[in-house]
Amino acid sequence: MGVRIGADVGGTFTDVVIELADGSFESTKVLTTHGGPEEGILLGIERIASEHGVAMASVEQIIHGTTLATNALIERRGALTALVTTQGFRDVIETRTEGRFEQYDLNIVLPTPLIERKDRFTIPERLNARGEVLVPFDESAAAEVIDTIAERGYEAVAIGFLHSYRNADHERRFRTMLLDRLPDISVSISAEVSPQMREYERFNTVCANAYVQPLMASYLFKLAEELKVRGADCPLYLIHSGGGLVSVETAAAFPVRLVESGPAGGAIFAADLAARYGRDRVLSYDMGGTTAKIALIEDYTPQTAKTFEVARTTRFKKGSGMPISIPVIEMIEIGAGGGSIASVDPLGQIRIGPHSAGSEPGPAAYDRGGTAATVTDANLELGRLHPDTFGAKDITLSPERAAEAIAAAVGGPLGMDHHDAAVGIAEVVDENMTNAARVHAVENGKDLAGFSMIAFGGGAPLHASRLLDKLGLDEMFVPAGAGVGSAIGFLRAPFAYEAVRSLYTRIDDFDGAAASRLLDELTQEAEMFVRQGTDAELVVERQVSMRYKGQGWEIPVRLATAEFDDFAAEALGASFTKAYEEFFGRAIDDLAIETVSWAVRVASVQHHPERLALTGATTVVTAPTTRPIFDPVTRETVESGVIERESLEPGDAFSGPGVIVESQTTTVLGSHHVAVMQADGTLLITRGGTSASGGERL
């Protein structure tokens, strides 16, 4: 295999991973450059190539994920954009759902619409729900709107008409007229960006796409150009929110699909590990500096959804952001990271987050002027982190500062000493993450019993063994390279594109021919995008979202076929009933069933990585040193083993209480946990006596 590079541009750091010819990985971290976003990634790519003696010309593939689109939406740094919509619907993106995302806040501030009212224009035209014309497209009104767009100098235009997911004719006609007059303007139409029913979500999505498009297109083409200048003549691909790869051209046309691509990389990283170890039900747990992200992975494939929310204004609160309806790897993100700040609420309850101390000034223990007590401070107080061996950030942690901050923020108000307060902080953040995982499972109709956990990101291994116990799971994996998991995940992603379109039907009145036609079109569309990147063999997956008539939530149902015969309706109904039972425990007889949206995902065939057998414990190793560490199992501080991860050989078994330290993170073991080093450098952790299937009991 040739040399490949994955680059994950985050808000603070850019992680660059190189996969060398022998299949091994190396990584580097550089600061993200906000002024010229391509500069940081180019620096990182050149640096890692030269460090490992790789000529740029011999790199075969570069895969890139970036938060640039997300940040442009959050920071409102996009193009001057106009929205053109159906007469009577100028304010859809402003009136939102008409709800308040926080019931108990009189001073709630709703997010400002991405495109202000003065930049929203309407045209007489109207389709009904079947896509039939009720009011013809008014060309003269359209011409007037185009005059205004030209006069006011808009850089981008979003077009969103009612029911365009059924019939895109009017949207296309407006685009044609606009481009005839203003050939250089950036245009997005909702029927192409997100042909899903529900105007608020669709209009928002097309607005977001138009808004970031000039910026993203310019960045992507410049990056591709600069890479060529530097001798990397290889293809550049982008990772999208659904966890697949697309070409630069596709990414530039649909940049909204790049939102949330970093976290998607993490989920793919975990899915790949799940496949290596043959674990078909996995909870992926990624904890960084500001948040924890939890995703479910079944059959080595992360769960996906059709909509998500970006740029939440009240941190992490559902409903406070803008909905984006595109295929996405589904995960729950909560304000629980190393930098998350602990406080005591009026009830005397310890609260963690959602605010984070970030990296500047950072937790109190960084001793850089931060005074907030954070999760990291608690971990230091509990002995889980050591002052001298924390991360690679050239930071010496200050236990005194940490203790002071904890005492001030939590200990004092609750009348506890700082140590007990630190225990409380750790316990609350663990409980928060556990509850998020449980609720996420319920939302997806899953029971976590029998799931394995994969823990990565700088913070997760510190807390994972406690989550393992709280969730009642039997085993967890802590992979090597956990700190740059997303970038490694990029290199494991297939070429993939998911096309989605709404077609509302009743099963008792099912038009199989129309459904087959739609699936055909979706397959062609998705295949076209995938073929821009690969000639590989493709796999096609089809899905329809269904519900009982009268319900508001749909559940996804996988389709075995795109051909529908006379018995199709019955078969669809049976598939839905089965899926419904899985979700909610019981189906309901004799109720009409509806379809809402249809989706086709085309992906290059992923050859599952070679299956790794678990390495059983062969040697019991004891720690060369010990220090007092709080044991999450016995709830006591005890003298605990400290061992370097690098010193462990495959088959080495290390029992808690103790910590396994490495440059990017620390893995904490309670007194009943046992870690066994695997052949690929992954740690397998189980509870002694509840050893996982395949693993050997010590």
Next chain:
Amino acid sequence: MSTEEVRNQIMWNRLISVLEEQALTLVRTAFSTSVREAGDLSAGVFDRRGRMIAQAVTGTPGHVNTMAAAVPHFIDDIGPERIYPGDVYLTNDPWKGTGHLHDITVCTPVFVGETLIGFFASTAHVVDVGGRGYGPDGTEIYEEGIRIPIMKWAERGELNHDLVNILRNNVREQDQVLGDIHGLAASNETGRRRLLDMLQEFSLPDIDDLAEFIFERTSAATMAALTPVKKGVYRNQMTVDGYEEPVDLVVELTVTDEGMHADFTGTSPLSNFGINVPIVYAQAYFTYGMLVALAPELPNNYASLRPFTVSAPDGVILNAQEPDPVSVRHVLGHFVTDLCLGAIAQALPDIVPAEGAGALWNFQASARAADPTDLLPPVEMLMFNSGGTGARPTLDGLTATAFPSGVMTMSAEATEQVGPIIIWRKEIRENSGGAGEFRGGLGQIIEVGPTDGYQFEFSAMFDRVENPARGRFGGEDGAAGKVYLDDGSPFSAKGKQIVPADRRLVLELPGGGGFGDPADRDPAAHANDEAQGYVS
């Protein structure tokens, strides 16, 4: 002691998390529009005496303490000696549940071995309860549907098939209604199992100590939140349109060291129609208003709700008694929040907003063939729509946003997919927010008409057409609502009417009141209002 402290906190969080899982499942499986779009449901856990320990945070304040009060009724009516493991109880009694027949409350006892340790209860708004259907037109509770006294849905695990049969024969959408009841029972069962798991995990025999911890903590925090409010008596009066005649809502609010008491003496007498409010529901919106103003971070439980009490003489519209009709008790109920906030505004001038549109402008129509010889199936439709909220002491009001209700609107495209309706317009109503240093939230304009050979039989219940939302401290009133047909012919804001096949109904929703003198408005904010076309 301190380890105990953290343990108690963790268990408290766990209880709330269990209830949220329960509520989430209910939302996703419910058939009722108001459940899934408005979160018109609740789930709670109670101690063995029926005191609510914790409640899921859901979208509607209407169940804030109605459900909390329900469980003691279950204990009394079933009789402590007839409570067995495997039992499930239910009721939709407006006075023992949540104020109207459409809400079904299901209650499940939890046993450890043979010992009763507590209860789970959950409530959801169901699609139909028979009778006349959902609307204000019944003149007695008997016309409003089937009334289920507190009784056993299951005893020792055996389903009460007679009750199922009675329900099946008394409601229109049998499968959906019974589906929702089964869903409520199943969600309580999930809660029960999770609680037992938790007791085992934490090695607890019961939840009594945890309940005491939660009550003690909450009680202290609630009293602390009440401390800054100057003790005394505060009054407010608010006139709203009502149904057959205007309704005066009057409150006398007494703040003492023990809590707050709202007395509704002076409020208009009962209506002949189903807009009357059982006092437990008025109490819910009073309590919500006070908590949101004073202690937004407090959880709802027995201890946080206890200090908020209400009273009213017999015969006033906020104190309906059986057999008064109460079907749409939410219309006036929603105004109770603004009424009580208005009273306390004198004590909390920096917290309380101006009046808002208050009651939702629900579009509730029966689509029927315009030509009766056409064999078109009947279709029932429901849309939630909100006007503007009142301006806040430091912020403009919210445009087209529900308050105090937690309702959300439905997608126009989705609505058109399921019914013979075209929504021709749904846009911000310019110039409808009351001027002020802070402007009232804007209402919206909605135009809807039937399609595909249908007409609408329409039961109108729109308020604030005669009585706009009042401004506060010099802020101007919001615009009153308007209702008419698109050809200009009048359409009453109340009562049964027809929207013919070729006409559109136009609704101009009220705006919120302004706060403070308009002359003090920031010029930049005013300029932005003009640039965006909010004000012209």
